[in-house]
Amino acid sequence: MYQFPKDFLWGAATSAPQSEGAALLDGKSPSTWDKWFEMEPELFYDGVGPKDTSNTYYCYKEDVANMKAMHLNSFRTSIAWTRLLPDGKTLNRKAVRFYRNYFTELIENGIEPIVNLFHFDMPWWLMEKGGWEARESVEHFAYYARVAFEQFGDLVKKWATFNEPLVHIECGYFGNAHWPKVRDFKRALQVGYHTLLAHAKAVAEYRKSIHGDGKIAIILNLSPVYAKSEAKADQEAAQWADLLYIRSFLDVAVYGRFPKELVTLLKEADLLPVTAQNDKEIFANNTVDFLGCNYYQPLRVQAPKNAHYPISEPRDLFNGYDWPQKRINPHRGWEIYPTGLYDIAMRLKNSYQNIPWFVSENGMGVSDEERFTNSEGVIEDTYRIAFIKEHLIALQRAINDGSPCFGYHLWTFADCWSWLNAYKNRYGYYRVELDDHFKRTPKSSSFWMADVILNNGFNH
Numbered sequence: 001m002y003q004f005p006k007d008f009l010w011g012a013a014t015s016a017p018q019s020e021g022a023a024l025l026d027g028k029s030p031s032t033w034d035k036w037f038e039m040e041p042e043l044f045y046d047g048v049g050p051k052d053t054s055n056t057y058y059c060y061k062e063d064v065a066n067m068k069a070m071h072l073n074s075f076r077t078s079i080a081w082t083r084l085l086p087d088g089k090t091l092n093r094k095a096v097r098f099y100r101n102y103f104t105e106l107i108e109n110g111i112e113p114i115v116n117l118f119h120f121d122m123p124w125w126l127m128e129k130g131g132w133e134a135r136e137s138v139e140h141f142a143y144y145a146r147v148a149f150e151q152f153g154d155l156v157k158k159w160a161t162f163n164e165p166l167v168h169i170e171c172g173y174f175g176n177a178h179w180p181k182v183r184d185f186k187r188a189l190q191v192g193y194h195t196l197l198a199h200a201k202a203v204a205e206y207r208k209s210i211h212g213d214g215k216i217a218i219i220l221n222l223s224p225v226y227a228k229s230e231a232k233a234d235q236e237a238a239q240w241a242d243l244l245y246i247r248s249f250l251d252v253a254v255y256g257r258f259p260k261e262l263v264t265l266l267k268e269a270d271l272l273p274v275t276a277q278n279d280k281e282i283f284a285n286n287t288v289d290f291l292g293c294n295y296y297q298p299l300r301v302q303a304p305k306n307a308h309y310p311i312s313e314p315r316d317l318f319n320g321y322d323w324p325q326k327r328i329n330p331h332r333g334w335e336i337y338p339t340g341l342y343d344i345a346m347r348l349k350n351s352y353q354n355i356p357w358f359v360s361e362n363g364m365g366v367s368d369e370e371r372f373t374n375s376e377g378v379i380e381d382t383y384r385i386a387f388i389k390e391h392l393i394a395l396q397r398a399i400n401d402g403s404p405c406f407g408y409h410l411w412t413f414a415d416c417w418s419w420l421n422a423y424k425n426r427y428g429y430y431r432v433e434l435d436d437h438f439k440r441t442p443k444s445s446s447f448w449m450a451d452v453i454l455n456n457g458f459n460h
């Protein structure tokens with residue numbers, strides 16, 4: 001029997017921009033996603049944009065009832081900044097009503113809300129002023145955080161500031177999957193710096209808030225980094241990837257400072273971001289109470305030819321490297337490697353002060369999932385059950401070995417919209433039918449998971 005600790009949090013995660021819908025209704029102003037879709041709809045899979053997400057703005061009660069039927073005891077979503085403060089200053093009463101109703105509905109059904117503030121959805125008005133590149137975004141975010149804590153802090157006792165800050169930096173400033181889709185390493189570093197400063201300021205706001213008696217976290221995608229070989233060049237490349245992708249976030253969140261090696265390398269290359277005098281103190285005084293760890297797949301690294309550190313095209317580290325034992329999810333192309341979850345769990349225990357943490361996202365995206373529908377109309381997602389099981393086994397081993405993990409959230413509860421991929425890959429315990437009024441139907445994994453939760457574990 002794979003048994004989990006008492007009071008373990010079993011849940012699922014989504015985000016406001018990926019699930020709510022009502023993208024420009026009831027006072028909400030556009031985020032970068034809403035505007036980008038207006039400009040280039042053809043870039044979004046099947047032309048489905050951010051207004052066609054899974055409609056929870058209208059049917060959250062149905063979702064909560066389904067969560068209850070599955071025995072979930074926790075659930076994460078985010079607040080849309082552009083809904084709560086459409087112009088950055090004015091409180092939108094309709095948003096307050098919506099989120100209070102939503103969180104209350106969860107609580108009354110025995111499901112603890114875990115609420116995140118930023119899930120890649122930069123307000124358009126702020127993007128026009130430079131987005132995270134502009135220092136003023138830090139103050140705007142701190143104000144938004146303060147308002148959110150004031151309005152919902154009596155209901156919500158577990159908060160997160162950012163979801164996967166690496167992703168909006170990487171995809172927006174050294175890739176082209178997020179707005180403003182530029183490729184500029186120096187600008188990316190400035191964006192990263194301001195994001196983390198905004199995180200620390202939001203933590204400070206929480207601790208000052210009248211409702212600040214709960215806990216606050218950041219959610220990081222902690223994909224463990226593995227070098228291709230023992231060769232010095234590959235080891236160095238892995239160290240750089242780890243420094244940039246993992247430690248620059250984890251060290252700030254848990255220790256309140258950037259890794260020395262990173263600062264030295266950036267200084268030598270004249271790439272240090274612009275900072276202000278008291279920033280160091282802000283980082284140092286505002287470390288997190290707990291962490292969320294999103295884990296999908298590891299990073300396999302090999303040294304690029306003639307590498308000089310810092311490498312300002314970080315994606316060069318991952319190109320063209322075929323790991324012979326790789327198991328690939330054929331439906332999404334991502335590697336399946338449950339041991340990675342064990343490794344990161346033990347690293348948090350051993351190198352990050354035994355910080356309490358939970359799996360805030362893990363999951364398996366599958367395209368054209370309707371092909372697995374059985375004669376009773378249920379999607380038989382046995383591949384997802386196998387995926388979750390393997391990851392839970394790795395997680396349980398880490399917990400037995402002392403890693404202080406207190407929960408597991410699947411991405412996601414009901415299929416939701418995903419950025420440029422829209423509904424290409426489905427992740428939910430529940431199917432959402434876009435052509436049939438967003439109708440929800442449970443997949444096999446939801447029944448399997450309901451049993452796991454009831455027993456707080458499972459047999460083989």
Ligand code: BGP
Nearest residue numbers: 015163164167365411418421425
């Ligand atoms: C994470 C994000 C989620 C979600 C998930 C699945 O990085 O936090 O927002 O989208 O990945 O990835 P994708 O939707 O790209 O398949």
